[in-house]
Amino acid sequence: MELTQDQLIKLYTLMVRTRKCDELIVNALKSGKAIGFFHSGQGSEAVPIGACTFNLRDDDYLYPHHRGHGIGYMLARGLSPKPFVASHMGRVAQDVEGPTARERGIHGGSGTIGASFVLSAGMGITAKKNGKNQITACFFGDGSANRGTLHEAMNLASVWKLPIVWVCENNLYAQYMPLKDSMAREDIADLASGYNMPGVIVDGQDVLAVHEAVKAAVDRARAGEGPSLVECKTYRYRGHSEGGPDISHYEPRPAKELEEWKKRDPIKLFRENLLQQGVLTDADVERIDKEIEAEAETLEKYADECPIPKPEDPSVLDRLLYAE
């Protein structure tokens, strides 16, 4: 089914919002407002938005990739960005409207890389057992593709024909390690043949190409034909984590490489496409930018007013530790 004009504009808007939320946290870390780690996903917005916005049902399961700390996936699933922004400022989100992450199949993320595969296998078991044609979409990076968990989970998913879509956001670097020096083959999609499932490579800068490739994999999983692997070739503009070096092994990443990838920026490519087709006008683009800029300002002010947690009552921690 062709996407409507409104749907195309939604994809564009979501990518711009994803970029803006990411920039917001990067800037808040610089100004000292945000705390802890942030692993920016700037440059790869087409993957979460293209894959998730129109291919998943509300009751499907999704394991987000850690780039951008999952903001693209949350926005694509229709979640409010308030908890994302507030939590990066160390604050407790208030007055969050709309569905919760769990109501849209996002059950959390992990601090260790590669647990995504085996936890997603479990969500795939749930999807299959429920018998409602739900699917599980698992997003991972090129770095985690070197974890042994990939093998155990992909093999099990194929043997049991679990309804899982494995989507790799291959941005060519695992922290400082370039993929070319860490994987015996160039294409992660090649792994699929070892698990007797389809593996396709897609231009991860082209939001419509990602949408189409993931759609085919989702349709296949929903039809009970088992898992598939989609590899999205993309890039990250910033270093592994904010405040850390932006290097390949121990030397700066090549400036030329960044320059070349920025020529194929996913937002820029899609904007040009939509302008050319007449789906958007220059005035529309300007309006969208302004609206999202205003949303970001509101979000930052909102986060400033959210409270910092004060666990004065230690039973709060008990309730976090164990369910009744």
Next chain:
Amino acid sequence: MKEIRFVQAINEALEEELSRDEKVYIIGEDVQAGTFGVSTGLVHKFGPERIMDTPLSETVIAGAAVGSAMTGYRPVAEFMFADFMYVAGDEIFAKAAKWRFIHGGTVELPLVFMASMGGYAKLGAEHSQSPESMFMHTPGLKLVVPSTPYDAKGLMKSAIRDNNPVVYLFHKRLLGLKGEIPEEEYVVPLGQADIKREGTDVTVVATGMMVQFALKVAEELKEKVSVEVIDPRTLEPLDIDTIIESVKKTGRAIVVDEDTKRCGVASEIMAQIMELAFDYLDAPIQRIAAANYPIPGGFMEDYVLPQTKDIKAAIEAIAD
């Protein structure tokens, strides 16, 4: 009441809970056959969709249990040997234990990690371990170590019904042990110690196989020393109150633990007794545990694992 073996007691608990709640399923290597017999035969009643034989992949067994528990199922993940749980370290110690806590208490993980534990079977260093201390050390994991058929059944039922990750370790040398259980349904709640033998002179705290060792020694010494044997049954939550009450009565405590002595379960229980009942002690607490070596293969294991003669000597010394 009826007489039943330990292995059948676990099997009955699994069968009853599988019948009671369709969200319960068993996942692991050769669970349809049942390597130790605990899940044997269940596939005939519940089918391969609920008694799920996996490839040799401990990491995905543990991780899939976590993933499907957080989305509404109640898996019992079987690892065959507790030693094999090390393979799934991240999934057990980080994902299962911490997921609820780090996600603001919004997620429930009703799952059981089940495995055989313990030595005295001459199976070597990687099929004989008693790794309770690692689980007890990790906030977010409950830990069950039954010592009788009655407890094995009642605690398994509670473990499956609990809305949190529960590690359930059954001792491979206890599987043939016979004991009485009620004909009707019952559960044993987590966190309640059991006084396996009442006494007045010395308190011996033990779990699993060590309870049976302690009871044997207590019987042998009954003319000389009155030994009270306390079985916590679950190490997390730990019913320290029952232990402390006993120590206040006897004034003497010995903690027996099959795990490695250094930083073991016995070390923790000793520390808690010191914190809570120091003024009641008439002698230093004694600790009987495995020596700080890997468990050797063959007959050499007797030189590392705690023996009944060690418990006997400790009781005689402390009561003297």
